[in-house]
Amino acid sequence: MNQIYNDPIGHWVVVVVAITLLLFVVLTATAYTVWFERVALGKIQRRPGPNRVGPFGLMQLAADGVKLAFKESIVPAGTDKVIFVVAPTIGVAAAFLSWAVIPIGLWYNVTYWIADVNIGILLVFAFSSLNVYAIVLGGYASNNKYSLLGGLRSAAQLISYEMALGLSLVPTFMIVGSLRLRDIVEYTVHWGPYTGPIPLILLTPIGFVIYLIAAVAETNRAPFDLPEAEQELVGGFLTEYTGLKFVMYYLSEYVNMITVAVLAALLFFGGWYLWIVPPVLAFLIKVVLFLFLYIWLRGTFPRLRYDMLMRLGWKVMLPLAIANVIVTGIVLVAVQG
């Protein structure tokens, strides 16, 4: 395997194959995440959810996709046409780029993700913050006051929670001493008789809570889905989008949702390590549990008011995250000398 990696042409072949596979896997995962969300939300409301198209409604997303693809793609009058078309593309590109550095799991030391860079998690954050461009530009280019307001809300929200999100992970980096996602997952402790990887939530529980809340806000999901608050802003920045351009926003939202669930599993719950469970299966179980948590939150909590959102972000999450960093630093110095 290493021989192929070291050969320049072989390396590119591996990367291209990996990209293709990953696109396929992520797209399929997205489709079934949507199905899973609709069914789980349905169960919470004591209805079955989609169950008509295919067995258990599993083909629902194919049907929806075909429907949306054949819809007329309207570009309203007075829009900035170039930005209007480019904005959703930025969203999808940003959502998928994060996956270049996310390790999907190890199988007997075969690395099958695209890039194993030493600043992995920073790259993920860099790409995920590109998503704000998609939303702001989409809202701005739509020539519609609801879209613009939705876009502006989203910009403020993403900037507010980006900081708490980043700071919530700093204690993890301080403990592990690396930004490489693989190193974080494989962080090994020597606790008495036990030597091996641990779920890092044991060391950074507060960081996990902050990450969880900030991640929901970052992905614009309920109860932080203010940018697309139907009651106040029609569809927010999505109002003027139809057909495939709408699909792109929809897709990027769900890919981002999977990304933050995957990151939570990797950074706080030991990634692909789970007793004797095979790595990929263990990883999948953790990610699905996180996805269910997000759906559960959506099915439970009403949307925050805008001032509540800002108060929570700036007055609670950010100070808590900074305090967490400082306390972790002091403890680390005290323990390691």
Add this chain to the structure above:
Amino acid sequence: MPDEEKGSDEGLAEGQGAEKHLPPHPTPLRGSTEGVPPKPEGEVSGVVRDVAALAGGLKTTLQEFFRPVVTTMYPEDKTPRSERYRGRHYLRRYDNGLERCIGCELCAAACPVGCILVIAAENTDENRVSPGERYAKTYEINMLRCIFCGYCEDACPVQAIVLGPEYELSDTSREKFIYTKEKLLEPLPPDVEARLNAKKKDVP
């Protein structure tokens, strides 16, 4: 005009002046702690209570998640219908095969939306359709207009027209909603027929 402007200016000035010497408002002001209900003994406050409230909400939705769904899978499963449900119309026959309808047009007269068309013709010995003098040569109901009030059934002196239990009446063209005599003369569901026969008001 200038006088009016002056007057309004004076009024404004007076209003501003009077603000300083406002008479006490009839509703007295409440102090910040006055009238606030006392906190129940032993209740925790602040963050702990809020988090407990959030957890309570999550618990409720999770409980609902594991309870059985209440949806009726409609086209496959149907909710039970009432015995008295009024759906599409039927024209009935006597046991000997003769049509009950005598072409009196009372149903058409009773119909509030005028969706029934009856054209009567004379019975002859060669062509006997109903036991009376006349029979309905044409009997049409416009189901797009019908409001299923059942007045036609009430008006009919021979219980010829009745409303059956069918409610799935959707179709693909407007023409298909004009129910002609052939369609209306389809046999009633046996349970409805039995119930109507139990009344035994009719004379054969």
